Amino acid sequence: MDATPGRPSNQELMLEEILSDALNQPVSGEVANYIPALAMVNPNHCGIAIATLDGEVHTAGDADIPFSIQSVSKIFGLVLAMGRMGDDLWHRVHMEPSGHAFNSIVQLEWEHGIPRNPFINAGAIVVADTLTSHYSASKAAMVNFVRSLANKDDIHINQDVYQSEKIHGNRNAALAYLMKSFANIESEVEDVLDHYFFQCSIEMSCRNLARSLGFLANRGMQPGTGDQICTRRDAHRVNAILSTSGMYDQSGEFAFTVGLPAKSGVGGGIVAVVPNYGVICAWSPRLNQFGNSCLGMSMITRLAEKLGLSVY
Known part of the structure; x- marks a missing residue:
């Protein structure tokens, strides 16, 4: 258009x-x-x-x-993951609408730990797992990627939000451990969640x-x-x-x-x-x-x- x-x-x-x-x-x-x-x-x-x-x-x-920016950060994570994983990414996360809440656990159980799409929380956590697996410093890679796209060096995370996310992120932890039980999380769950909470806290x-x-x-x-x-x-x-x-x-x-x-x-x-x-x-x-x-x-x-x- x-x-x-x-x-x-x-x-x-x-x-x-x-x-x-x-x-x-x-x-x-x-x-x-x-x-x-x-x-x-x-x-x-x-x-x-x-x-x-x-x-x-x-x-x-x-x-x-x-x-x-919270879930808007899922776009940046997805683009990085697609660049590193190619089509293999779509074996671990699908591209269908979920029809359920963005943090649904029930659907994930039904579908054997494969999230419906990368923009619900479970899908974004899988994407975060691919980043922690393929980057030696995934959090630095994420924030540097965002800074380069915005052409702005003073983009940072909000530390208060970051710590609050980590303290109150039990449901996301449940999603991650459930996917780990289905062998769809490769890195340590704590590292994956740390990356996920970090990217959501970017300001x-x-x-x-x-x-x-x-x-x-x-x-x-x-x-x-x-x-x-x-x-x-x-x-x-x-x-x-x-x-x-x-x-x-x-x-x-x-x-x-x-x-x-x-x-x-x-x-x-x-x-x-x-x-x-x-x-x-x-x-x-x-x-x-x-x-x-x-x-x-x-x-x-x-x-x-x-x-x-x-x-x-």
């Missing part, structure tokens, strides 16, 4: 209007509280950014405030997240640098799984109403990929019952409608 003809002359003004409309909506949703450090975030933050393939970045609101702003994922909108090539981050086929595959499974149990509705590959995180961030155009990132910490940002959903939906960005 080519979204350029629908581009308005003043994108900042358009984003400010979308942000204002979102902030005027009745307050709904709750900040994630099952990780205590996330519950401390100001629930009234709200920001949005568009990073286009020509190198422009347009923002409104709190688009430069870093936040815990980025809307601006930097949108810039970092430009390669998914550009057939695997990072705009500005020309670096081939992944193959065209792998970019297609990541976007396909984002379309079917990136928004938890709201993925079908998001595809129906917005029509873009997207990934959310319980830190309140949402990224949406617009092929041949760029990447949108919205952030607001209040979540709906599916774990997706209420105002983030609203802003991206409105933007996609105004610019006619659906890939369908």
